[in-house]
Amino acid sequence: DNAIDIEKAEQNNLKGLDVSIPHGKITVCTGPSGSGKSSLAFETVYAEGQRRYTESMSAYSRQYVKQMAKPKVEGIDGLLASIAIEQKSHAGNPRSTIGTMTEAYDYLRVLFAHLGIAYCPETGEKIRSISKQYVLDRLMELPEKTKVQILAPLELKESFEALKQRLLKEGFLRIRVNGEIFELDAEIPFDKRRKNELLLVIDRLVVAPQAKKRLFDAIDTAAKLAQNTLVAHFDDKDTFYNLAFAVPSTGKSYPPITPHTFSFNTQHGMCFDCTGLGFQFGANLQKHRVIMRMSPYALMKKLWKDYATRDALDLFEEMMEELGIDPDCPLEKLPAKDLQIILAGSDIHLKQKGYKVRFNGLGPVFSKLAKSATNSLKQELSPWVDQITCPTCEGTRLNPLARNVRIQDYSISDVCALPLDQAQTFIENITLEDHLLDETLSQLKRRLHFLNSIGLDYLSLDRSAPTLSGGETQRIRLARQLGSWLTGCLYVLDEPTIGLHPHNNALLNSSLKKLCEQGNTLLLVEHDPLTVGIADYILDFGPAAGKHGGEIMARGTLQEIIKNPKSLTGAYLSGKKKIPIPKVRRTSNHFLKIENAHLHNLKHITLDIPIGIITCLTGVSGSGK
Ligand SMILES: [Zn+2]
Structure with a gap:
């Protein structure tokens, strides 16, 4: 019972198959195209896993998810929670990038919020704390007789009624709700369903030399009540002060830097001219x-x-x-x-x-x-x-403040624009004084290391999802799964090696083994002999495509498949069958001449491509083919 037991699978062309897929192992479905590999892996096992999952939801939740049709199968026992990592790139969302897809960007945001140093986007000065005296001096510079209100921004942590009562008891008289001032003991219109701007009126005074002491007291009270922030209202305008975080020469204050500051999909971090699209x-x-x-x-x-x-x-x-x-x-x-x-x-x-x-x-x-x-x-x-x-954010999707927080001269968007191998070097060179961020840093390293090890070092974290190929998308999703530490799941993968050079293939295979060692079961549809080689168990489909397929010709370990005379794949793996290499090659006298090609990473290449015959370009992933 340590297996997924499938009884009489008849989906598409499957001929009533009884199959057992061992838990905690790598099983590979191989065989000619159209012989039924995907019908078993995706349309039977994965589909049933999904169907049972949605079935377990409440009727209410179910109305929001697509119901899967029940696959044609008599029964499946020992099924696990199933995750499919397919080629199909329906990741067409321009808001997702490699960074967000792998969650590497989320960890980067935490890192920059803690270690980054913020500079003023306007003056380039380091943003730091300012004193109450500083605010007092600025306000005293206003022309005499200017009317000033000192207000304290409030956060609603109790009911509005309770807040009112508490403030009254503490001796305050007025509150500003969404721009309008009310007496605290009066009836105040308040809609708790919307976002309300609440400011407590600390004092209202007129600028004059003798008002200096009173003004300072008001600033002091406001700052104490509102975690070092306050608002001065004069000339019909609010000026916000964050004593903990302001520009010394101009007094301009900024909201504190948090991971949200770097989130281009929310109001906190997005460039307003392109709404975070870049x-x-x-x-x-x-x-x-x-x-x-x-x-x-x-x-x-x-x-x-x-x-x-x-x-x-x-x-x-x-x-x-x-x-x-x-x-x-x-x-x-x-x-x-x-x-x-x-x-x-x-x-x-x-x-x-x-x-x-x-x-x-x-x-x-x-x-x-x-x-x-x-x-x-x-x-x-x-x-x-x-x-x-976007000319405003230069494609970084971020607002000016977020772009001016730097670690060692690099902003978060600079890091995201680096090729992944250089981004990894940058992260590895970060040293931490305390251990608070150890986990964040190790998660980041893990993901970058994986992306690089499977030959994606030529990409960058800011590459948007719609510009990736199907194979790239699948490998990036795999990077995310490897970092998630889920165990006891069934992963169903569709030709993870597609488009990969054998050099990168070995690295991908070791990652698949790692995913399995984390306590997961892997079911792969794959042709690549190297990947078939890491399988604990092989299902060889055949004998041909469509209605001539749908059978399992051989099952067992690699050695058993190779020895099995019924297995076409085995015959190729053992070298009994070969794709013949032609003894004589065709030639051509006409050429397509390409001179000084230098798109992307091409290093001014000049070459002739013969016309009328077949030419093959090969090399490791991202090498410029
Ligand atoms: Zn923009």
Whole structure:
């Protein structure tokens, strides 16, 4: 009973198979394409595992998950919690990166929150603590008779009613709720379901030399009540002070640095111009010959469609005249500076019936549209706009403060942009004074080491999920599982070695063994002889594809498979069967010449590729093929 026992599996082409998959071992399904390997591994064993899992949920939860169809099988005993790591990359979310997929970024955030030194994004000064005297001096510099309120930001830890009573007892009179001031003993409208901004009014005074002592007392009280923070309200504006964390020369305060500061998927950390995506939309009209052949006037008419009034078109013509642009000249024939104005606008104003009108250019209009448009409009616009790296955050997805927290001159985005092998070196060079972060650091090292060891050293943590190949995605998911320390699970993997060079393959295999040694059961669909070699148990499917397959031709250890005369795979593994290498190779007299190729990591390569015959490019993963 130390096995997953499958009785009469008939999914797809499976011919009523009885199979036993040992717990805590690596089992490999091999055999010709279409012979039924995936039907057993994914569509029977994994599917049933998932189905039982969702079945165990409450009816309420079940309505939110996709129900799996029951696979065609008589019975499965000894099934474990199942996790599939497939090739299919449905990780199309532009918000996930290698860093978030492997959780390496989460550990980096913790590391930067603890060890990072924050610098002011505006002045470059180190952000540090400031004194109450400093705040007092700044406020005393305001013109005499300026009205100032000193407020203490409050966090609601009890019910609002209890807070009111407590503050009244402590002798306070007024509170500001979402911008409006109320007497504490009055009826105060309060909606506990929304996020409320609560500020306790400490004092209201007028700037004057004799008010200095009272002002200092107010600052002191506020800072004590609100963990070293306070708000000074004057000239209809709030100025926030964080005594523990401010810029000495300007007094500008920042919220404390926490792991959230670096989270580009939340308000705390995201770049506001691209909402943490790292890219924006920009118009790329120059790419389209059809558009470039149009005149500014014709293009305007096309864009406005039926909405253009005579007045609007007249205004456009006047504007072009003012700017010195010929509205009837095709865009491609316009001087560069005129084309630039059409795309990016101009500062020149046209006075019209008392209004000042300025031409903003088409670029910003398109980008704005693409950002906010409905999906159908987006689709229509997509040929005219390009994704461009967000100029504000330079593609780092983070807000200015997050980008200016550094460990040894490196910001978190600098580390994420490094190739993974260099990122690993950076992390390994970090020394810790206390042991608080030992676990964080070792988790990070573990993940980076694994990614590098399976030949992904050419990638970086900031690579976004949609740009990865299926094989890369699967190996990255594997990195996450290895770090999760789950035990007693069944992992079902689909050709984990696909696209890997044999050199990297050995490293991947040792990782698979490690996953198994953690107390898990592995079920692999695989052809690669090296990986078949690490199997404790092999199921060799055959004899052919489709309805001619669905049987298990041989089962057992590698040695048993090799000896089994019925096994096609065994015959290849033992060398009895071979893919014949042709004695004579074809040649060609015509060549495709490539000179000085230097895309990505190519080192100015010049080569000839023969035409009309087959050429093969090979080498380790990421070497430039
Ligand atoms: Zn941005």
